[in-house]
Amino acid sequence: MKVLITGATGLVGHELIKILLQNGILVNFLTTSRKKIANESNYKGFYWDPTIGEINENAFDQVDVVVHLAGATVAKRWTNSYKQEILDSRVETTRLLYNTLGKINNQVTQIISASAIGIYPDSLTKVYHETDLEVDSSFLGDVVKQWEEEIDEFKKLNILVSKIRIGLVLAKKGGALQEMVKPIKIGVGAPFGSGEHYQSWIHIHDLAAIFYHVIEHKRAGIYNGVSPYPVTNEMLTKAIAKTLDKPLFLPNIPQFVMKLLLGEMHQLLFSSQNVSSRKLLDENFQFKYASLDKALDNLLK
Numbered sequence: 001m002k003v004l005i006t007g008a009t010g011l012v013g014h015e016l017i018k019i020l021l022q023n024g025i026l027v028n029f030l031t032t033s034r035k036k037i038a039n040e041s042n043y044k045g046f047y048w049d050p051t052i053g054e055i056n057e058n059a060f061d062q063v064d065v066v067v068h069l070a071g072a073t074v075a076k077r078w079t080n081s082y083k084q085e086i087l088d089s090r091v092e093t094t095r096l097l098y099n100t101l102g103k104i105n106n107q108v109t110q111i112i113s114a115s116a117i118g119i120y121p122d123s124l125t126k127v128y129h130e131t132d133l134e135v136d137s138s139f140l141g142d143v144v145k146q147w148e149e150e151i152d153e154f155k156k157l158n159i160l161v162s163k164i165r166i167g168l169v170l171a172k173k174g175g176a177l178q179e180m181v182k183p184i185k186i187g188v189g190a191p192f193g194s195g196e197h198y199q200s201w202i203h204i205h206d207l208a209a210i211f212y213h214v215i216e217h218k219r220a221g222i223y224n225g226v227s228p229y230p231v232t233n234e235m236l237t238k239a240i241a242k243t244l245d246k247p248l249f250l251p252n253i254p255q256f257v258m259k260l261l262l263g264e265m266h267q268l269l270f271s272s273q274n275v276s277s278r279k280l281l282d283e284n285f286q287f288k289y290a291s292l293d294k295a296l297d298n299l300l301k
Contacts, residue, residue: 002026002062003215004108006093007069008045009036011171012114015208016067017043023212028059030070050093060106065215068094068113068151074140075176078265087143094150101157110160112214113151117165117200117224119144122271124196129276130165130222138267160220164210167200167226167275172299175204177240181300184241190250192258195234197272200226203289203298213285226275228290233269236292243296 003020007013008029020027021042030048031037037045046059050070072089076082094113101108118140120128135145144165154161170177183189202210202225210225231239234252241248258266277287289295 001064001215002028003065003067004028004030004059004063005067005069006030006048006097007071007114010069011169011173011175011204012166012207012211013067013069015171015204016069016211019208019212020215025215028061028063030055030059048096050089050096053096055096055100057100057104060101060104060108063106063108064110066097066101066108066111067211067215068097068111071114071147074265074268075179076265077263078139083139087146090143090147091150094147094153098150098153098157101154101159108159110162110215110218110220111151111154112162112164112211113147115148115151115163115165115222116140116144117167117226117273117275118271119148119165120273120275122197122273124198124272127274127276128224130224130279136271138271139264140267140271160218162214162220163222164207164214164225165222165275166207167202167224167230167273169204169207170201170295170299171204177299180237180240181244184237184244184246184248187246188250189237189241189246189248191234191237191252192269193233193252193255195232195237195252197233197270198230198274199233199236200224200230200273200275201236201292201295202226203287203295206287206289209288210280210285213280213283217283219283223279224275224277226277227287227292227295228277228281229292230274231292239292239296240300243293243300
């Protein structure tokens with residue numbers, strides 16, 4: 001089997017490639033940096049520039065599955081121009097893949113796209129499943145909705161469509177966890193707002209394993225890429241502090257302070273989504289880091 005990955009050099013792509021190669025799967029990847037193009041027997045890079053619709057069609061040679069992870073980070077101040085980049089980097093890349101597969105000979109049978117739990121409305125009480133259809137009225141909710149609609153277009157090409165709605169990714173290098181660790185390490189960490197909002201998190205290893213599960217078993221549809229045990233922001237902050245053996249003595253950080261510092265992007269820190277991974281558990285998916293304590297011990301010790 002051969003898999004083509006976009007966004008291969010990001011957090012999730014890097015971890016997924018390790019799992020694929022370990023299981024004897026050949027990997028092609030698309031990159032916007034010519035310097036990152038590789039040419040190994042089992043790992044080949046190809047250039048694309050979605051902003052001008054350029055793509056090396058050889059990337060699709062003998063590819064069975066496309067994993068689409070490309071997209072500009074949301075963890076950067078949301079100016080109007082950057083909000084447009086967040087949306088375009090998801091919609092335009094997806095459209096370019098679709099248009100290319102629609103005109104070339106290929107053997108692609110499945111596309112698996114990253115998505116985000118930000119599509120679910122902010123709620124302190126509701127537990128969200130893949131079958132829930134409500135969309136959050138925020139900028140991020142709108143982005144994810146448009147992104148998923150573009151992915152659904154691949155059904156017209158008789159390609160199996162899978163979407164992984166990703167939660168808060170905990171990783172050793174980069175990602176949200178390392179940003180949360182910084183203030184706690186120097187003694188100025190604190191929960192945000194009431195601290196009661198839910199954060200549905202996932203260890204980077206388990207997230208990559210979910211993508212592999214969907215590839216291996218040819219699963220279509222939506223999957224929530226989250227641990228079975230979501231926690232509140234206060235619980236997460238306290239667990240990080242405990243793992244690092246650091247005290248938390250400051251009062252909670254008010255929402256208006258973070259809004260002043262981060263602008264509209266502050267929503268990322270205060271939005272509450274209690275998201276279920278029951279669908280994966282029902283398919284006998286095995287989480288290696290289901291509990292937060294085990295995940296943090298692995299990543300921070």
